[in-house]
Amino acid sequence: MRLTDRLLAELGDPGLEQIGGMLATDAGRARDAIAAASGMIVGGMARDAEHPDGAEALRAALDEHTDADPFNGDVASLARDGQNILAHVLGGQGTETVAYGLARLSGLDPGAVMRLLALLAPMVMSLLAIRAGELDMTTEEMAAELARERATLPDELAALLADAFGDLPEPHTTRGARGPAW
Numbered sequence: 001m002r003l004t005d006r007l008l009a010e011l012g013d014p015g016l017e018q019i020g021g022m023l024a025t026d027a028g029r030a031r032d033a034i035a036a037a038s039g040m041i042v043g044g045m046a047r048d049a050e051h052p053d054g055a056e057a058l059r060a061a062l063d064e065h066t067d068a069d070p071f072n073g074d075v076a077s078l079a080r081d082g083q084n085i086l087a088h089v090l091g092g093q094g095t096e097t098v099a100y101g102l103a104r105l106s107g108l109d110p111g112a113v114m115r116l117l118a119l120l121a122p123m124v125m126s127l128l129a130i131r132a133g134e135l136d137m138t139t140e141e142m143a144a145e146l147a148r149e150r151a152t153l154p155d156e157l158a159a160l161l162a163d164a165f166g167d168l169p170e171p172h173t174t175r176g177a178r179g180p181a182w
Contacts, residue, residue: 002149002152003038003042003124003127003128003131003149004034004035004038004039004042004149006127006131007034007038007120007123007124007127008031008034008035010071010123010127011034011071013027015071016030016031016034017030019033019034019116019119022112022115022116022119023108023109023112023113023116024108024109024112025108029106029108032106033102033106033108033113033116034116034120036102036105036106036157037098037102037113037116037117037120038120038123038124039149039152039153039157040090040098040102040117040157040160040161040164041085041086041089041090041117041120041121041124042124042146042149042150043149043150043153043157043158043161044086044089044090044094044098044161044164045058045089045124045128045146046143046146046147046149046150047089047150047161047165048088048089049139049142049143049146049147050143050147052139055139055140055142055143056139057088058088058089058142059132059139059142061085061088061125062125062128062129062132062133062142063129065122065125065126065128065129069126070122070123070125070126071123071126075119078118078119078122078123079115079118079119081121081122082117082118082119082120082121082122083118083121085121085122085125086117086118086121089121090164091164093164094164094165095114095117095164096114097160097163097164098117098160098161098164099113099114099117100113101160101163101164102117102160105156105157105160128142128146131145
């Protein structure tokens, strides 16, 4: 199960409704926004993990999130943790590029999308920490898992992620098979 799918399952209908309220939209659009935003976070983690130093730093950071329960934490501390995570995996300019790109694709407010990214980042990190622990993943296995998940991003999200990093997107034949239909 992809991290995005697990995140949506953990949030459930009550979480989707709450996030929908935060985004001033319905639960269906909130689901699509969460899937897209978490895909961007996973993609940023995958990019970091391409480099041995980045993979080691990410793996070490997972240890700090193993026992955390961001699904029951207070929003202010989640947002602070999320901003720190986003700074590492997307960078300041990359986070803004992703937020504004997701807002453009979804029709949602860019400020609300920025808050969503910060809220979801610790959740994604926690879910990755749990998976890495359950499967006793090495750093290399974690990096490979993230790369596989990034490869499932729909084309428009892969292009947005590439834009955030100033890269040219790589063509993937598996893109578009799963993910939000914007």
